[in-house]
Amino acid sequence: PQLPAGRLVPVSTAPAALGAGRLPWPAAVRRALASREPLLHNGHLLSVSSLLTSVLGAGYWTLATRLYNPATLGRNYSAISAMMLFAGIGQLNLTNVLVRFIPSAGARTRTLVARAYAAAIAAITLLATGFVLLTPELAPQLSFLRHPVLALCFIAATAGYGLFIMQDGVLTGLRRPDWVVLENAVFAAIKIAALALPVLIAAQAGILLSWVLALAVAIAVTNTFLFTRAIPRHIG
Template identity: 40%
Template sequence: MSTTASPPEAATGRLTGLSRKLMRDLRNPLFRNGYALMANTAITAVLGMGYWLLAARLYTPEDFGRGQALITGMRLFASLTALGFVGALARFIPVSGKRTAHLVVRAYVVAGATGVTAAFGFLLTLPLWGETYQRLAGFGPGLFFLASVLVWSIFTLQDVTLAGLRKATWVPVNSICFGLVKMAMLVGLASALPDDGIFVSWIIPTAMALIPINIFIFGFVIPRHVRENAPAAETTRPPTLREIGRFLAGDYPGTLSILAIVYVIPVMVASQVDEATFGYFSMAHTLGSLIETLAMNMATSLTVEGSIAKTQLARNARHALRRAFMIIVPVVVVTIVAAPLILSIFGPDFAEQGTHLLRLMALAVLPRVLIEIYLSGLRARSEARKLALVQIGLAVTVLASTMALFPYFGVEAVGYGLLFSELLVAALIFGGLRRMLDYGETPQRSVA
């Protein structure tokens, strides 16, 4: 009698095996946090596509492009310091003990204050930034823009705070509520506020989300985190402000340079093209950036777990790299093949002008996975100088190549610049990444 399983039985067996593997992964904080952040990116992508699809249908191409440009500018200034604290919070929240709440509050205050100050300087120099941003001229629009920068600064740090507390599973919940309210407000403002409805519908739900999430973080999650880690806190010394400052001194310049890739380039493009063209560009750029975020999600979880269990960094890095590629490679392939179809949902002009850019950005994510895993390992080991060197090198290469290619390829120069730069940097750090992955025991290190 043949013992070969029938196709349905074999398929059932494979599904059972995958289910068991997934459940086993979810018991591991490294994978649980990483999967939660990746799920959040997927949810953000789906709801974001729905949001921008409604915006493309309800608003003119000029209003659509202007809304994108204002949101990009706001996120640039909000992230000037906030993104710099992302690595530090992931690194130090797990080991801060009773000082955790103080660390998070200080990050909120510093990020918000510096972002608003930089945005105020931007408003004072509006004539230098092209016609698109002249909408912010005047006391009322300017004050709303400054408030939006403050709100987004805090909003940016909420997700990494939850990840550092090993509660990243709540991040997708926040994104679902935020995304749905944002879409509802977008529709409601289409006729009442056609010129600025996109920007306003983006900011108001963000401000609304701050209150319940931070009550949850400071009222429940941080106290529980402190109680659960009390035994370990008795035998380990929490990081001092001096140690955190030294880490930031090395990590922040690198993070600031990466910020140039994410936000300065779109602002630069917005100042060079008309509003409608920027709308077509920004849709492809937004989708490409979401795929790139997937590479950063598992890396953030690796930083958290590497800070807690440094002796297991090499093993965790290998696991994170495998899982990241397992998820990202199929996403990249589907995006490259289906890019015209994806963008055509927003209209034929989006597909015509954004397909090649989206494909280039999706392809560039593959070497970015290697870079992000390497950077997360450096953060866990507090090797701040190497962090800064790699990130600054990547940013300089991206900016230089994009500016050099822009006169010849237009907005597609952004995709070519990213692909070339990330392939180059991945090749340069490959030897260090291999040593990190092959290292059996990672010794405890002080802050570099």
């Protein structure tokens, strides 16, 4: 039937009317988190990893401000920022390449990962070495990186952080986001524990060295899992 001209149709704004046919949002969230649909499940785990990294990272830097003087904190923060910058550039976006091609790489998965690692390490090492050599001109406040041992640590940490980024791509491509959460938790926990070591507190680059130690452990553990279990299982 046709409504009379000019007549207003009442629209209910009650919660029951607006939410008709929909789950209450807490129930919807719980159902989504419990989903076993692979893409959705992987996305949730990667989100958890990002949240965990943010929380533990905030705790790490809060502890650093209490253990180190402002000058040392500032120098180390600058060095770590440079490390992350060169690692991000030097990995040549191969992380996304690995996510895209690992699922269909089959028997070539191990070769694909190894070659991506090698290319990234070469590029990152070149960038980090150039930065160390040009430190007096580019960042005089980071001249402590010219010390041979610290220079090697910085270059190794930069290459290691590049691999750390790429590991996430490998694990995601292999549908093992649970290990992304685990490796980030291990990395953060070791960083925090190492930060409080007296030998590092006494060092001018103690904060940077805590990253070196944490990266070494995280990379060793994760790649042992990748090359001895995850990749062989993926190849079948």
